[in-house]
Amino acid sequence: MEQFLSRRAASITPYQAGEQPQGSDIIKLNTNENPYPPSPKALAVLQSFGGEKLRLYPKPDGGVLKSAVAEVYGFDEDYVFCGNGSDEVLGLAFQAFFDENIVFPDITYSFYPVWADLFSISYKTVPLRDDFTVPVNELVGDGVVLANPNAPTGIALSLAEIERILQNNSDHVVIIDEAYASFGAGSVASLVPKNPNLLVVSTLSKSHSLAGLRVAFALGQPHLIDGLVRIKDSFNSYPLDMIAQEAAAAALRDTEYCAAMSAKVVSTRERTAQQLGELGFTVLPSHANFVFASHPQVSAAALKSYLSEHGIYVRHFNKPRIYDFLRITMGTDEQMDALIESIKGFVYSVSC
Ligand SMILES: Cc1ncc(COP(=O)(O)O)c(C=O)c1O
Known part of the structure; x- marks a missing residue:
C-alpha cells in the first residue's frame, strides 16, 4: 500500500526503539530506564x-x-x-x-x-x-x-x-x-x-x-x-x-531524591563493571546508567539471545564497530546479580 505514502514517508528509515517486553518476572536492562520509582x-x-x-x-x-x-x-x-x-x-x-x-x-x-x-x-x-x-x-x-x-x-x-x-x-x-x-x-x-x-x-x-x-x-x-x-x-x-x-x-x-537515586545507579554501575571485568569483559569507562561491554571469546549476539531466553533483556546493535558489544542498563543490585549469574552460565558453557 506504498501508493498512499508521501515520497517522504516512503523513503525514510525510521528509528528502531528497543523492545518493550512485558511481564513481571523479566529483568529489563535494554532501554536505559531507571530501576527506581519516581520522586x-x-x-x-x-x-x-x-x-x-x-x-x-x-x-x-x-x-x-x-x-x-x-x-x-x-x-x-x-x-x-x-x-x-x-x-x-x-x-x-x-x-x-x-x-x-x-x-x-x-x-x-x-x-x-x-x-x-x-x-x-x-x-x-x-x-x-x-x-x-x-x-x-x-x-x-x-x-x-x-x-x-x-x-x-x-x-x-x-x-x-x-x-x-x-x-x-x-x-x-x-x-x-x-x-x-x-x-x-x-x-x-x-x-x-x-x-x-x-x-x-x-x-x-x-x-x-x-x-x-x-x-x-x-x-x-x-x-x-x-x-x-x-x-x-x-x-x-x-x-x-x-x-x-x-x-x-x-x-x-526534588533534587535530593534525584541525587540519591543517581548515586545508587552509579554505585551499581561500578560494581557491575568490576564483575564483568572479572569475567573477562572489556567494559568502556561509563558515566551513564549503562555499560557497554564486549568479551573476546563470547559472541554478543549469542549472549543477548541466551539472556533473553532467561528473561533478561539487554541491547545489541547490529552495526559495524560495535557488533561485539552489549549495552546493559543498570537495574537494581539484585537484578544485576541475576544478570551476572546468567552470564557466568553462558561464559562457562562456551569455554568448556
Ligand atoms: C542519547 C539519548 N538522547 C535522547 C534520548 C531520548 O530520551 P527521551 O525521549 O525519553 O527524553 C535517548 C533515549 O534513550 C538517548 O539515549
Missing part, C-alpha cells in the same frame, strides 16, 4: 491531580515545569524550552537550527541520522577513535550534535572539551544531548550564558525515572529558545499535557 513528590502530584482541570488546554510553554527548570538551573525562564521527551526537543532543534552539513560521531544515538534524513539535512559522521573517545577537534560543521555522555558507549567529555567544540563551531549551533548527565558526568548548562551557540537538551526519562511521562527541556540563550518555539508553534503548540507539567515540576524540584 514520592511527583507521585503525590499524580495521585491528587484534579482531573476536572483537563477541560482546559495546558500552558503551551510548559507552565510550572518551565518555572521549575529555571529555578533549579538558576536561569531566567526565557532560557528554558519544555517538550514531550528529548526525542521531540531534539527533533524540533534539528529543524530550528540546521540546514546542511552537520556533524556527529559515527557511533552515537541512532536517532540523529533519522532526523537529519527526515528533515533533509545533509550530515557527516566523524569516526570515534579506536578507544571510542570523541576526537574533539574533528567535530566541526554547520551544526554539531553530541550526546554527553555518548550513547551507547557511556564515555563522557569534560567541560573544557565541550568548550573547545563550542569555540571550534562558534558560528553554528552545538547541541549537547545530556540524557545521561546525572550519572556522574554533570551538566554543561553553566556554559550557556557565555555561548550563544549552545543548546543543552536534558530529559527526565532516566535521571528522574519518568520515561513514561515523556518530559524534557532545553536550555539556551533566548534567541535559541525562540527558534525552538517557532518550530513548535508550527507543529504542535501544546506538546506537554497538564499532568506531565505538574508531576515533572515536582520531580525536578
Whole structure:
C-alpha cells in the first residue's frame, strides 16, 4: 500500500526503539530506564491531580515545569524550552537550527541520522577513535550534535572539551544531548550564558525515572529558545499535557531524591563493571546508567539471545564497530546479580 505514502514517508528509515517486553518476572536492562520509582513528590502530584482541570488546554510553554527548570538551573525562564521527551526537543532543534552539513560521531544515538534524513539535512559522521573517545577537534560543521555522555558507549567529555567544540563551531549551533548527565558526568548548562551557540537538551526519562511521562527541556540563550518555539508553534503548540507539567515540576524540584537515586545507579554501575571485568569483559569507562561491554571469546549476539531466553533483556546493535558489544542498563543490585549469574552460565558453557 506504498501508493498512499508521501515520497517522504516512503523513503525514510525510521528509528528502531528497543523492545518493550512485558511481564513481571523479566529483568529489563535494554532501554536505559531507571530501576527506581519516581520522586514520592511527583507521585503525590499524580495521585491528587484534579482531573476536572483537563477541560482546559495546558500552558503551551510548559507552565510550572518551565518555572521549575529555571529555578533549579538558576536561569531566567526565557532560557528554558519544555517538550514531550528529548526525542521531540531534539527533533524540533534539528529543524530550528540546521540546514546542511552537520556533524556527529559515527557511533552515537541512532536517532540523529533519522532526523537529519527526515528533515533533509545533509550530515557527516566523524569516526570515534579506536578507544571510542570523541576526537574533539574533528567535530566541526554547520551544526554539531553530541550526546554527553555518548550513547551507547557511556564515555563522557569534560567541560573544557565541550568548550573547545563550542569555540571550534562558534558560528553554528552545538547541541549537547545530556540524557545521561546525572550519572556522574554533570551538566554543561553553566556554559550557556557565555555561548550563544549552545543548546543543552536534558530529559527526565532516566535521571528522574519518568520515561513514561515523556518530559524534557532545553536550555539556551533566548534567541535559541525562540527558534525552538517557532518550530513548535508550527507543529504542535501544546506538546506537554497538564499532568506531565505538574508531576515533572515536582520531580525536578526534588533534587535530593534525584541525587540519591543517581548515586545508587552509579554505585551499581561500578560494581557491575568490576564483575564483568572479572569475567573477562572489556567494559568502556561509563558515566551513564549503562555499560557497554564486549568479551573476546563470547559472541554478543549469542549472549543477548541466551539472556533473553532467561528473561533478561539487554541491547545489541547490529552495526559495524560495535557488533561485539552489549549495552546493559543498570537495574537494581539484585537484578544485576541475576544478570551476572546468567552470564557466568553462558561464559562457562562456551569455554568448556
Ligand atoms: C542519547 C539519548 N538522547 C535522547 C534520548 C531520548 O530520551 P527521551 O525521549 O525519553 O527524553 C535517548 C533515549 O534513550 C538517548 O539515549
